[in-house]
Amino acid sequence: MVYLDNAATSYPKPKTVIEAVLRQMESVGGNPGRSEHQGGLAASRVMYETRHKLATLLGVTDPLRIIFTSNATDSLNLAIKGILKPGDHVMTTSMEHNSVLRPLEALKESGVEVKILEADAKGMVQAKDFEEALQPNTKMLIVTHCSNVTGTIQPVESIIALARHKGILSLVDASQSTGSIDYSIHQMDPDLLAAPGHKALLGPQGTGFLYLKEGVLLQEMKQGGTGSQSENLYQPMTVPDRYESGTQNAHGLAGLQAGVDFLLRETVSAVQEKERNHIQRLKEGLSVIKGVRLYGPEDVRQQGAVQLFTLRDLDQTQLNYLLDQLYGISARAGLHCAPLAHKTVGTYPAGAIRFSPGYFTTKEEIDQALAAVQQLALDF
């Protein structure tokens, strides 16, 4: 099996990630932040260490500004609904995932004004697009760092700089870039940044985080037991406790910690270089297959580890099924939960096929996938 669906969830996981989950489940009895006995403290320690290592990996000065969530959608909902109030104006792009578009659509009903900026044909937006759409009541802009459909890397630094200059907040959806594109939160300097743990951070499903810049006020979405200030019927205001109600997924976070350790050793820049080579090889190989059309940036340096393509005007979902059934190539067709991005690049409503290699993908596997597409192009 050739797994080219790392943009959905990474696979395989490093052995150390699986072992860390196993060890945590086998040997640690306790609830993080709750129980004062040895097991409870061991569970708390896993959360502490994962927070600190993630901070190191991503260039976050204060680890306590990293809030654990159950996935990036959870992080994005918290960020969006914790900031926007009726009467606010928010700007975002046509390249966003439904995890941004659907919460915004829901907020429209409560009187939030939403402006969706159209990206160019390669899926790119510019700071000036946001500047032109600014309103007196603009509270925030939301932009994906790297499109899950085309891999387009947005110029987030200049967009965030604009936001800061204009006194509005910036939220970056770093779901596709975190662990795969070498960036530093300190340098990028967004107000909020969301990512999952189970994609390029190589952790288990059920993990994710939201970074919250010092000084940014965010309403919590959930209240409950935090293991702190138990006597208080009010939710504690300390960060991250305020946003981490209920028993945290220490079993999953133990695995995420091991994923972060793996990346600290291998370095994200090495991951990025390897994946970029894969994308380059895919671009070169796909572009010479008759009937294949590529979407997204031409320059691989503007692109994350995602390549979108179609083969003539065939049923792409059917082709993807054949890739899986006949050639053992696991990829994803359809709209990838991002319908406007497909409209932007011209693949709506039929969708397209997405190859997303990961750190463990080999050159030979890329060649197998190319050979399979070549064969399908001849057969149909």
Place this chain on the structure above:
Amino acid sequence: MVYLDNAATSYPKPKTVIEAVLRQMESVGGNPGRSEHQGGLAASRVMYETRHKLATLLGVTDPLRIIFTSNATDSLNLAIKGILKPGDHVMTTSMEHNSVLRPLEALKESGVEVKILEADAKGMVQAKDFEEALQPNTKMLIVTHCSNVTGTIQPVESIIALARHKGILSLVDASQSTGSIDYSIHQMDPDLLAAPGHKALLGPQGTGFLYLKEGVLLQEMKQGGTGSQSENLYQPMTVPDRYESGTQNAHGLAGLQAGVDFLLRETVSAVQEKERNHIQRLKEGLSVIKGVRLYGPEDVRQQGAVQLFTLRDLDQTQLNYLLDQLYGISARAGLHCAPLAHKTVGTYPAGAIRFSPGYFTTKEEIDQALAAVQQLALDF
């Protein structure tokens, strides 16, 4: 180590639970409900099977009425905020956990009226207490099935019957009972019921569920990618998709499935009997130790697998620390995220020590714990 903190999170987990997580992480590459390739389908299958088995275990006719969440707090917030609107009146009890009390406290600000009924000295409430507090605008009542502080089992059937008779909704917090007390959702017939996966269901942390009775309208808290109706910027209205945005924790759910399998084989009634014997043994053993005071029901049939006690007027947190450090007894002191319950039984603000045995606890371990308390009683 004698682990008596199963009310916080169960430990140990059955071997099969750990193996199921391991197998899922090792062999399944894919995102449930998203990717159409073999790995994606395998991830979807885990969710499907877990939902069906949980329905079998708990007496739910339609498995699709079980919504997966990240923990019971997540379930309770979804239930509470998805039902209550400004102007509504809601009734609950002083025995609730902060995962109920804190969301209600937060909702007060938006104009929800909250009535907290005082339980009796054993931690029990009655249907008539709710009946007396009914208002014309009462929308829902919320009651814990089994207190996490005293183990008191509430007469939920009569309370739910009253709610139905009066045309208001009922929400049961079954965090402490699910997998430990033999109940059937079909027979109990609540409108909503919340529970975690990592307590007596023996699953991993990062799992939980909310049962939603057919016909009950519930606003979702989060929107995002559901893998369904991707072309639509509106959140799909189908259940459970509407409430399960973002990548689901298939790694954790594989473990939960194995936990449910374990309980289907062993039966919850056998678990309940075993734990009841442990509580009986604890009651008998603790009550003859000079200076020990027990809280909660006297009759073990009115009680789940939790026993609260204090030793004279000593610092209970310090005693609990010594139990851990000197005798290897892992228990939990303090307020257990339920301050009003401690006020009700008279252990606020100092708190008390909670012993919560599980299915894997042995008689010998109970005796070890009793001997340790006996020794502390002599030493101080």
